[in-house]
Amino acid sequence: MTQKILAAHAGLETVKAGDLIEAKLDLMLGNDVTVPPAIDVFYRTGATRVFDQDRIVMVPSHFAPNKDIKSAEHCKKMRLFAAAQGITHYYEQGSKGMGIEHVIVPENGLVLPGYCMIGADSHTCTDGALGAFATGVGSTDLGCAMATGQTWFKVPQAIRINLSGQLRPHVAGKDLILYVISKIGVDGALYRSMEYTGPGVAQLSMNDRLTICNMAIEAGGKNGIFPVDQVTLDYIREHAPQAYAQKNYQVFTADPDAEYVQTLDIDLAEVPLMVAKPYLPENGQDVRLVAAADQAAIQQVVIGSCTNGRYDDFKVAAELLRGRQVAPGVRCFIIPGSQAVYLRCLRDGLLADFVDAGCVVGPPTCGPCIGGHMGVLASEERCVSTTNRNFVGRMGSPESQTFLAGVPVACASAVMGRIASPDELPELVKA
Numbered sequence: 001m002t003q004k005i006l007a008a009h010a011g012l013e014t015v016k017a018g019d020l021i022e023a024k025l026d027l028m029l030g031n032d033v034t035v036p037p038a039i040d041v042f043y044r045t046g047a048t049r050v051f052d053q054d055r056i057v058m059v060p061s062h063f064a065p066n067k068d069i070k071s072a073e074h075c076k077k078m079r080l081f082a083a084a085q086g087i088t089h090y091y092e093q094g095s096k097g098m099g100i101e102h103v104i105v106p107e108n109g110l111v112l113p114g115y116c117m118i119g120a121d122s123h124t125c126t127d128g129a130l131g132a133f134a135t136g137v138g139s140t141d142l143g144c145a146m147a148t149g150q151t152w153f154k155v156p157q158a159i160r161i162n163l164s165g166q167l168r169p170h171v172a173g174k175d176l177i178l179y180v181i182s183k184i185g186v187d188g189a190l191y192r193s194m195e196y197t198g199p200g201v202a203q204l205s206m207n208d209r210l211t212i213c214n215m216a217i218e219a220g221g222k223n224g225i226f227p228v229d230q231v232t233l234d235y236i237r238e239h240a241p242q243a244y245a246q247k248n249y250q251v252f253t254a255d256p257d258a259e260y261v262q263t264l265d266i267d268l269a270e271v272p273l274m275v276a277k278p279y280l281p282e283n284g285q286d287v288r289l290v291a292a293a294d295q296a297a298i299q300q301v302v303i304g305s306c307t308n309g310r311y312d313d314f315k316v317a318a319e320l321l322r323g324r325q326v327a328p329g330v331r332c333f334i335i336p337g338s339q340a341v342y343l344r345c346l347r348d349g350l351l352a353d354f355v356d357a358g359c360v361v362g363p364p365t366c367g368p369c370i371g372g373h374m375g376v377l378a379s380e381e382r383c384v385s386t387t388n389r390n391f392v393g394r395m396g397s398p399e400s401q402t403f404l405a406g407v408p409v410a411c412a413s414a415v416m417g418r419i420a421s422p423d424e425l426p427e428l429v430k431a
Contacts, residue, residue, distance in 0.1 A: 001225050002193040004252040005133040006155055009116040017157040017259075024150045025055065026132075027111055029119030031101050032060040032071065034139045035078045038120055041143025050085045051149035057089040057110060057119075058082050059101035062366045064092070067373035097339030099364035102126040102306035104338050106210060109240025113228045114250030118142065118151060123306050123388065125216040129209035130235070131228035131251065136217065156222040158193040159184075160260040163200025165269040170422050172316075173208030174308060174386065174406035176266075177215045178274040182284035183264065190220035192261065195254065200268045201226060206235045207312040214307045215388050218281040227253065273421055275384075276404035279392045287409050287421045294419055300383040301332040301414040302395075303407060304362075305369045308386035309337025311344050313407050318350040320411035320422060326358035327417030333375045335362045359414075371396045384413040 007015040009023035030038055035058055042050075050056055058078055063071035075092075082090040089110060092098050102123050105111055113131035118124065120142040127134035137151065145151045161180060181188070194216045196209075204212070209226045216224030226232070228251045237244040272286040303317050314336065326332045334354045336342040342364055345351050351361050368375025369387040377383055377396030383403065385395065390402035405413070408422040416424060 001131070001195055001227065001252050001254050002133050002158060002223060003155060004254070005114060005116055006153060008114070008250070008252070015155045017155050019155040020152060021155060022150055022152050023116050025118060025145055026115040027055050027057065027117040028142060028145050029057045029059070029101055029105060029117070029121065029124055030142050031058070031062050031121055032064055032074045032078055033062045034120030034142060035081070036074045037139040038143035038146065039077060039081050041140050042146050045144060045147045047147035050087070050146045053086045054088045055149070056087050056146060057091075057101070057105060058087055059091045059099070059104055061100045062370060063372050064098065064365060065363055099336070099338030099341070100306045100309055100366055102214060103309050103341065106130060107239055107310075107338060107340060109236065109243060112236065112240060112243055112249035113232060114252055118145060122217045123214050125221065125223045126210055126214040126306060128213040128216065128223050128225035129206060131226060131232055133223055133225065135223045154191070156191050156193045157261045158195050158258070159189055160263045161194060161196050162198040162263060162265045163196060163268055164198055164265070165200055165267040166203045167268045167271060170408040171271055171273055172406050172408075173204060173211035175274040176208070176268070176271050177212045177218075178276050178281065178284040178404065179271045180264065180266070181215065181219045181282050182274070182276070184219055186218060186280055186282045187220040189216065191222050192220075194219065194221045194224040195260075196224070196226050197254070200266070202229060202231070203268060204231070205312065206231055207310050210310070211307055215281065218388055273409055274405065275409060275419060276390060278390050278401040278403065281388070281390060281404060287405065287419065291419050291421055296382065297417055298330060298384055298413060298419065299381040300375065300377060301326075301330060301410050302335065302368050302375055302383060302385040302387060303333065303410050304335030304337060305366065305385075305387040306337060307388045308407055309335060309341065311341050313386070314341065314345050314350050316407045317411050318353040320408060320425060321357040321359070321415070322353045324357055324415050324425070326414045330414055330417050331375070332357070332359040332414040333362055333368065334359045335367055335374070336364050338364050368395055370394070377402070384410050384419060386410050
């Protein structure tokens with residue numbers, strides 16, 4: 001799929017792995033960390049106007065709402081550039097809302113099947129869930145692309161991840177991608193396209209697929225991509241109704257004899273609830289094994305991020321936390337991925353459930369995921385988080401520890417005060 005998309009955008013009949021190409025871009029994305037240096041590069045090219053104000057998305061998300069003077073200056077620089085250039089898709093406080101770029105882009109129907117998209121953020125690969133080629137680049141590439149509307153790629157090899165069966169209760173996309181990474185390692189898909197195929201794909205929701213593609217980079221992948229099926233089309237109809245009605249997208253399918261450097265067969269029924277122990281996403285194990293061996297207290301739980309910050313994630317969290325209490329000594333942060341997600345949670349009463357349970361609800365932001373703000377860890381603190389990375393010092397002190405998990409495990413851990421499986425929750429006496 002990836003090779004076909006790249007060939008089409010390079011104006012070529014075919015491409016093969018290893019080819020160097022220049023491809024036209026349908027969309028490009030940047031945030032408050034990566035856009036300011038990209039602006040400098042943009043002007044150094046000699047450009048004065050962006051190639052297309054409708055194809056550039058800018059979202060202050062990493063240190064916004066501004067945590068300090070430096071982050072405020074970064075956001076100001078991006079804000080002024082967006083206004084001067086007439087950037088159509090600029091998301092901050094106001095009518096368009098704010099939030100995390102990788103939640104905002106798909107929920108606003110900005111990416112469609114067959115798109116070739118870059119973003120100056122490694123988790124741009126999230127949007128491959130919609131049958132697009134989406135990958136992260138550096139600020140230099142973004143700055144040049146804003147001027148020219150194209151960029152260069154080395155065509156990646158492809159890994160096929162063939163899915164069958166159906167996930168068990170509580171098990172979701174986060175568990176599946178942690179399971180895959182535990183099998184192939186953090187460099188197992190280095191500069192390769194992770195293409196999901198097989199009858200099991202139909203069992204995965206769009207929320208699952210967005211989560212899975214989001215963490216392609218945690219396996220070293222160039223991108224993650226799902227085939228376009230009815231789940232995809234239903235999502236487009238809801239979030240991009242005009243594009244859906246006019247069929248302003250192109251569906252690419254892999255040939256039956258497509259070449260893959262590796263095939264990984266996975267029965268979804270065998271995927272357990274997962275926890276990835278410090279300090280790499282590849283350290284994933286069945287939560288029951290981890291819980292049995294590790295009874296130490298945790299001090300923090302984070303539910304949110306570009307990985308698990310969509311409405312479906314918080315609906316699951318509310319169902320598990322409703323009528324229960326976060327354990328004493330645990331700080332549980334609920335951070336919606338966008339203003340739209342926040343508002344829907346508010347209207348549906350989910351935020352009240354979280355506050356009643358003892359959680360703290362924050363504004364839409366990346367925040368603690370990158371050790372930015374609103375949840376930074378102190379030394380020797382332990383956190384269960386639905387984010388995507390658990391590197392040394394990722395969420396704060398180098399002496400802290402982060403355990404990656406899906407929403408059900410995060411909720412159970414918040415209530416139990418230690419790493420726990422949701423299977424343990426039914427035995428609790430509800431408040």
